[in-house]
Amino acid sequence: MENNNILTMEHVSYRYKDAKQNEYVLTDLNFTFQKGLVYAIKGKSGSGKTTLLSLLSGLETDYEGNIYFRERELRQFDLDRYRSRDIGIVFQSYNLLPHLSAAENIILSMNVSxxxxxxxxxxxxxxxxxxxxxxxxxxxxxxxxSGGEQQRVAIARSLSYEPKLILADEPTGNLDKETEREIMDILVDLAKQEQKCIIIVTHSDPVCKRADIVYQL
Structure with a gap:
């Protein structure tokens, strides 16, 4: 039987380098993420949501415990290649280059990958x-x-090298309710129709309601 797990966190804890010995931002997290599902990561400000995304994207590697991508520990990867080929990232602020066209932003991502x-x-x-x-x-x-159109470009850019895992940091945070619903339609469809794993950090209750699984920090 095929193992649908694409990302697994086992007893993951993290504290900043200048923090006291017992001051952890994240403590003993055991999360599993599967293909074909939408996950929402919810928590109040300061709960470590952004830090969690940094761990999952390989930007922070000084954590306790293990993070496995396709059953291989993340620290064993070429993490630049991991970020440019294995995962797609969508930001609240879109992070598009304003002097380029929509297509040029997407093509640039293809060139980098x-x-x-x-x-x-x-x-x-x-x-x-x-x-x-x-x-x-x-x-x-x-x-x-528009903001909604820019976020669609950002999602298209994240798909340019066909990753199976999409990490989205407050992807609807700058959008009105109707556009939020449309963006969530896209992300849910990517999970269901293309078997991608979608992990969304969010404050939004409507976004959480659309997720298959909600992890609370």
Missing amino acids: QYPIPDKKEKAVELMKRVGLSEDQKDRRVLKL
Whole structure:
């Protein structure tokens, strides 16, 4: 039987380097994440949500316990390659380059990942359509797009090298309720239709209600 676990945390604890010996931000976390499901990570400010994403994305490696990606401990990976090929990251503030067009932002991600794609512009358009953007918008500067459209570009960018795991940091935090629902439709569809694992850090109750599993910090 296929193991659907893509990411596993076993007894993970973390404290900042300058913290006291017993001052942990995260303590003894045991979380499992599977393909095809949407997870919400919820907690009040200061509970360690952003720190957790830093651990899962390999930006912080000085943790106690183990984090396994596809049954291999994360610290054994080339973490630059892990971030540019194995996981996609979506930010609250979109993190797009404003002087580039929508398609150029997506193509830049392909170039960084060195993912072998014969026609990158065609692939960028395909990805934009997957997240509900039109081909007419491919050459539009991202600053000319609405917040919801920019977040769709950011999601398309995160899909440019077809990762199975998407980490999203407050992806609807800057959006109105209707646009939040539309973005969640996209993320839920990616999990259900494409068997991706979607992990969302959020304060939003509507986002949590759309998740399959909610982990509280």
